[in-house]
Amino acid sequence: MITRLRFCFEITLAPEELMAKMQPVHVPHKLPVVLSREEAARLIAAARNLKHRTALSVAYGVWDCAPGK
DSSP: OHHHHHHIIIIIIOOHHHHHHOOOOOOOOOOOOOOOHHHHHHHHHHOOSHHHHHHHHHHHTOOOOOTTO
């Protein structure tokens, strides 16, 4: 994003004093929420369709979440 702004200001607008004040901003990356094994099993069990249950099982790597378990 800063590269696009810098290009716009340097090439199009060219205010030198404004460019000297621009600095990149560090945006912290948040870790994704990870479901526990029990939460993943409940999510998979809540899916009504076998195709959806299978896709969720593959995505979460939980294989022993059959509806009867």
